[in-house]
Amino acid sequence: MTAVIQTTNLTKQYGTQKAVDSLQLNVKQGQIYGFLGRNGAGKTTTIRMLLGLVKPTEGQIEIFGENLFKHQKEILRRIGSMVEHSGFYENLTGKENLLINAKLMGVHKKTAIEEALEIVGLEQETKKLVGKYSMGMKQRLGIARAILHHPELLILDEPTNGLDPVGIKEVRRLIKSLAVERKLTVLISSHILSEVEQLADQIGIIHQGRLLEEVSFEELRTRNRNYMELQVSNDNKAAMLLEQHFEGVEYEAHGEGFLRIYSHMGQQGKLNKLLVEHDIEVTRIAISEDRLEDYFIKLIGGGTIG
Amino acid sequence: MVNLLYTELLKLKRAKMFMVSVTGAMAAPIMMFIAFLSMKREKPETILTFDVSFYNTNLNVLMLIGTLLYGVIAAYLFSREYTEDTLKNLLTIPVSKTSLIVSKWLLLLIWIFALTIVAWVMTLLLGLVGQFEGLSVAVIVDSLGQFFVGAFLLFLLSTPIIWITMLFKNFVPTIIFTAVVTMANLTVIDTDYQGLFPWSAVHMVVTNSAEFVYPISYSYAIIFATSVFGLAATIIYFRRSDID
Numbered sequence: 001m002t003a004v005i006q007t008t009n010l011t012k013q014y015g016t017q018k019a020v021d022s023l024q025l026n027v028k029q030g031q032i033y034g035f036l037g038r039n040g041a042g043k044t045t046t047i048r049m050l051l052g053l054v055k056p057t058e059g060q061i062e063i064f065g066e067n068l069f070k071h072q073k074e075i076l077r078r079i080g081s082m083v084e085h086s087g088f089y090e091n092l093t094g095k096e097n098l099l100i101n102a103k104l105m106g107v108h109k110k111t112a113i114e115e116a117l118e119i120v121g122l123e124q125e126t127k128k129l130v131g132k133y134s135m136g137m138k139q140r141l142g143i144a145r146a147i148l149h150h151p152e153l154l155i156l157d158e159p160t161n162g163l164d165p166v167g168i169k170e171v172r173r174l175i176k177s178l179a180v181e182r183k184l185t186v187l188i189s190s191h192i193l194s195e196v197e198q199l200a201d202q203i204g205i206i207h208q209g210r211l212l213e214e215v216s217f218e219e220l221r222t223r224n225r226n227y228m229e230l231q232v233s234n235d236n237k238a239a240m241l242l243e244q245h246f247e248g249v250e251y252e253a254h255g256e257g258f259l260r261i262y263s264h265m266g267q268q269g270k271l272n273k274l275l276v277e278h279d280i281e282v283t284r285i286a287i288s289e290d291r292l293e294d295y296f297i298k299l300i301g302g303g304t305i306g
Numbered sequence: 307m308v309n310l311l312y313t314e315l316l317k318l319k320r321a322k323m324f325m326v327s328v329t330g331a332m333a334a335p336i337m338m339f340i341a342f343l344s345m346k347r348e349k350p351e352t353i354l355t356f357d358v359s360f361y362n363t364n365l366n367v368l369m370l371i372g373t374l375l376y377g378v379i380a381a382y383l384f385s386r387e388y389t390e391d392t393l394k395n396l397l398t399i400p401v402s403k404t405s406l407i408v409s410k411w412l413l414l415l416i417w418i419f420a421l422t423i424v425a426w427v428m429t430l431l432l433g434l435v436g437q438f439e440g441l442s443v444a445v446i447v448d449s450l451g452q453f454f455v456g457a458f459l460l461f462l463l464s465t466p467i468i469w470i471t472m473l474f475k476n477f478v479p480t481i482i483f484t485a486v487v488t489m490a491n492l493t494v495i496d497t498d499y500q501g502l503f504p505w506s507a508v509h510m511v512v513t514n515s516a517e518f519v520y521p522i523s524y525s526y527a528i529i530f531a532t533s534v535f536g537l538a539a540t541i542i543y544f545r546r547s548d549i550d
Binding site for chain 2: 072088092103
């Protein structure tokens with residue numbers, strides 16, 4: 001697949017602090033790319049650089065195979081974007097706000113605004129001033145603005161920020177359907193793993209300005225293995241017994257009596273019997289799966305994604 | 307540019323700022339009219355004439371109200387893209403930064419001229435109501451010329467105000483700056499230095515004052531140099547700055 005966005009050593013430094021550090025981003029055509037990271041990880045700075053709003057300290061950006069800094073005008077015309085909260089002229093209606101964009105983008109199709117409003121479900125709100133819109137309506141209007149000129153690439157920075165669960169679901173459904181129906185490449189940033197998980201084909205994880213991993217969800221799922229989780233009265237003794245009686249056992253001790261065993265699946269009975277015979281009380285045996293969230297927490301060194 | 311200007315006008319739809327500015331523009335003629343009525347009451351033999359009325363109103367606009375009012379309008383036009391967080395959308399359309407500044411500056415000129423018409427018409431109407439004397443074609447032409455030349459020069463002097471607005475992305479420093487300029491106008495008025503301070507020099511140029519101690523070309527040069535400096539600073543700053 002052709003790369004739609006490709007960055008080389010992309011860096012942005014403010015004073016002595018690197019907000020983005022040697023980023024190598026690869027977004028392929030037709031992908032929904034989830035750009036994941038905690039608040040302040042460098043997502044928005046990266047997106048602003050991709051849109052030419054912020055100048056990089058170092059590095060190159062290629063979009064559609066062209067250097068962004070040399071062909072910024074032509075490249076931006078092919079992109080639809082929404083950076084953080086959508087800003088609008090609150091004294092105007094949604095339609096009038098879109099009219100400003102249509103005029104400046106050179107969108108001549110008369111029905112383009114109505115079509116965009118219909119896609120995001122705001123076609124009935126033609127007389128309502130944006131100042132009276134809810135946060136969810138503003139985000140949907142932001143998406144309408146981003147798709148007004150039929151872009152090939154959609155860059156959305158935290159599009160569900162500040163929305164209630166119903167709003168989040170609506171925006172997610174909207175992005176998914178747009179990507180499929182219009183065959184768009186989408187870069188969507190978020191600090192919420194579950195949101196990206198339900199949308200993206202590929203993810204890039206950014207932490208403290210550095211891209212830690214770029215991987216497809218398919219690969220990620222195959223990496224996450226099943227395991228047996230045990231809670232025992234003496235985890236040290238249990239671990240010793242495991243090593244003695246189960247050859248090649250793979251396990252992790254998680255403290256407070258918790259053990260995770262990644263090998264010898266299906267031998268829970270034998271395992272339980274062994275521990276009980278050696279006076280180890282077993283209060284829990286369960287088959288579990290490494291959740292993606294655990295994986296990310298491991299990757300970014302503890303804490304939560306948000 | 308036509309589309310940009312159209313969208314700039316569209317952004318003003320339902321904006322309260324326009325009506326507020328019209329009210330502000332009417333303040334100078336009304337204050338002058340009240341002053342004339344007060345003078346007439348104290349000295350009934352005083353003859354009130356249109357040429358004096360136009361001159362005083364224009365003096366009031368150029369030295370006091372205009373500097374403040376046009377400064378606030380400039381700050382509103384240029385800061386709203388920051389305060390309403392719409393700048394990033396415009397620049398990713400993409401709209402060139404220089405074109406955006408020029409279109410807003412042109413809109414400012416249209417706005418200032420519209421307010422100048424309001425002030426002039428108001429002065430005329432109040433003069434008719436007060437039965438002022440000496441209305442003639444020459445007075446009308448001269449006064450219109452002085453009002454519009456003054457308005458245009460104040461428009462040229464809006465560039466440093468725009469630069470300050472862009473620099474701080476906020477109304478407040480701009481209002482402080484225009485207040486300081488207005489105070490400086492009052493300080494230098496009727497001194498030898500009136501023609502050397504850009505904003506007070508406007509009145510000297512408009513009235514082509516014969517008593518001026520320095521050549522009038524100095525005033526022109528100072529006004530244009532200030533304008534060019536402000537415009538260059540605005541464009542260079544805006545083109546180089548990141549949109550955070």
